[in-house]
Amino acid sequence: MVKKAEVVNLNFSYTDKRILNGVSLPIYENRITALIGPSGCGKTTLLRCFNRMHDLYGAIQYDGKINLFPDELNILSDEIDPIEVRMKIGMVFQKPNPFPKSIYENIAYGLRVRGVKKKSFIDEKIEDSLKKASLWNEVSDRLNSSATSLSGGQQQRLCIARALATEPDILLLDEPTSALDPISTAHIEELVTELKKSVTIVMVTHNLHQAARTADYTSFMYLGEMIEFGESSQIFTNPKEQKTENYITGRFG
Amino acid sequence: MSSTSSRQINLKTQIEKLKRQDMFFWFVGLITLAFALLTLLSLIADMAMTGWPRISQSFFFSFPSRFPDKAGIYSAWVGSFCVVLVTSLMAIPLGIASGVYLEEYAKKNIWTKLIELNILNLAGIPSITYGLMALGFFVYRMHLGQSILTAGMTLGLLVLPIIIVTTREAIRTIPSHIREASYSLGATKWQTIHNHILPYSSGGIMTGVVIALSRAIGETAPLITVGALTFIAFLPSSPMDPYTVLPIQMFNWVSRPQEEFHINAAAAGLVLLTMTLFLNGTAIYIRYLFRKKYKW
Ligand SMILES: Nc1ncnc2c1ncn2[C@@H]1O[C@H](COP(=O)(O)OP(=O)(O)O)[C@@H](O)[C@H]1O
Ligand SMILES: [Mg+2]
Numbered sequence: 212m213v214k215k216a217e218v219v220n221l222n223f224s225y226t227d228k229r230i231l232n233g234v235s236l237p238i239y240e241n242r243i244t245a246l247i248g249p250s251g252c253g254k255t256t257l258l259r260c261f262n263r264m265h266d267l268y269g270a271i272q273y274d275g276k277i278n279l280f281p282d283e284l285n286i287l288s289d290e291i292d293p294i295e296v297r298m299k300i301g302m303v304f305q306k307p308n309p310f311p312k313s314i315y316e317n318i319a320y321g322l323r324v325r326g327v328k329k330k331s332f333i334d335e336k337i338e339d340s341l342k343k344a345s346l347w348n349e350v351s352d353r354l355n356s357s358a359t360s361l362s363g364g365q366q367q368r369l370c371i372a373r374a375l376a377t378e379p380d381i382l383l384l385d386e387p388t389s390a391l392d393p394i395s396t397a398h399i400e401e402l403v404t405e406l407k408k409s410v411t412i413v414m415v416t417h418n419l420h421q422a423a424r425t426a427d428y429t430s431f432m433y434l435g436e437m438i439e440f441g442e443s444s445q446i447f448t449n450p451k452e453q454k455t456e457n458y459i460t461g462r463f464g
Numbered sequence: 465m466s467s468t469s470s471r472q473i474n475l476k477t478q479i480e481k482l483k484r485q486d487m488f489f490w491f492v493g494l495i496t497l498a499f500a501l502l503t504l505l506s507l508i509a510d511m512a513m514t515g516w517p518r519i520s521q522s523f524f525f526s527f528p529s530r531f532p533d534k535a536g537i538y539s540a541w542v543g544s545f546c547v548v549l550v551t552s553l554m555a556i557p558l559g560i561a562s563g564v565y566l567e568e569y570a571k572k573n574i575w576t577k578l579i580e581l582n583i584l585n586l587a588g589i590p591s592i593t594y595g596l597m598a599l600g601f602f603v604y605r606m607h608l609g610q611s612i613l614t615a616g617m618t619l620g621l622l623v624l625p626i627i628i629v630t631t632r633e634a635i636r637t638i639p640s641h642i643r644e645a646s647y648s649l650g651a652t653k654w655q656t657i658h659n660h661i662l663p664y665s666s667g668g669i670m671t672g673v674v675i676a677l678s679r680a681i682g683e684t685a686p687l688i689t690v691g692a693l694t695f696i697a698f699l700p701s702s703p704m705d706p707y708t709v710l711p712i713q714m715f716n717w718v719s720r721p722q723e724e725f726h727i728n729a730a731a732a733g734l735v736l737l738t739m740t741l742f743l744n745g746t747a748i749y750i751r752y753l754f755r756k757k758y759k760w
Binding site for chain 2: 262264267269294297298301302304306308309310311320321323324325359370373374377
């Protein structure tokens, strides 16, 4: 197993409130790692450390490391520009958030930000990422219509395509299906499983079945701490920690 | 069984009571509204009826004159146009830039709070105060004279807070998940502002700009202070020239004893009112267009 990244003893606080406490876990290349745990335990907070999203709001503090391999680059280090980190690590949010622009412009945006101007290259990338996000068949004939006219499930796949277009090292997904109906959810789950061939995925989910179905590895978090990390099959059938067992058998959370 | 039915009866009387209250406030609201609207409409109708016969091409293209039937608003509307042009050139870029700065760049500390509070207060200061300040600063200190430039900048200062505040409000309606989408793709702050924040808030910003300009067109007091003239029988050829504007021309005619000049004043008022209504209509239309264009 090749490590794509590792979280080492990470503490995170808002001004005076400690949210993450000594979190450590590996992220394996071309695998799906699920973060599960009761609401408010810090899953989103941890995920947003990976692309330094917290830096947008100030008054926060990281302590510890997230190393990105092969260079073992600590992306939380003060010397690293958050923009550089976000260039390498893409994100899909809980609620689909396409720009109120055309489908084409949505996907092109990541490339434009990086200074890509060549139309043929952008066109190619757009087709490629829409295919990867299994949306191409539905929108290929209306790339210039507004992204907000798509259905919720299509919008979320568009957001995935948008993140994929820049070929990120890691793709972060924060409860990507929580705002979607069961059919769109199944569609996205299928898609995510397919995607791991080309990208490493870290996915927050509150849906245990989703984690069991799609994730190779699962880590259970509770009150800002990493309680248990392991292969999903092991976590869901044979957890080592009492707290994990209580959670997956529905005794709390 | 009996307790359920008595509770139902109670509920019924309660609802009827609330409905009567509703009716009462609906009625009071209607009366107040009708009173306000009727007063306004009768004023406008009176002005329109008095002024309408005077509206003609020659009225628009004649200079003021001692003879009421020869006098027109040529220098006044050209003056208004030039002054508002200077106002636009100053207040629009400055106002939008300040709004963007305060909303996107400024650190949320005590100084920013203080500046914000000041801007809000500026929006509420009587306009004559701006005139006095401009007289001291633009006319005496910077020696800009009683010129179009002075007038335009004075009105520019006057409407600057309006533009700043509406810009900020327009920016604030953009949901944070849209910004985050941009940043998550590796965009810089400027890219995010330039590609998303400004375009998506441009409807709100333009609305604010139009409202600010329509306010500037109707403003009189500060211009009297910085020396707008009441009798200008030529068109300005440079921003340093003296000028008059529509409301001042109107004010001048109203203060004449002859009845015929009052008709001229009503006609000029009609022109001014039409311009203001047109601008406000434009603002509403812009807002409607952008509401339709950008939804999330
Ligand atoms: N901006 C913030 N300032 C202070 N506390 C916050 C902020 N955002 C989230 N939190 C707190 O951090 C904790 C973890 O939140 P989050 O990571 O969103 O949980 P999860 O995604 O697991 O439901 C919660 O207790 C929440 O109240
Ligand atoms: Mg969350």
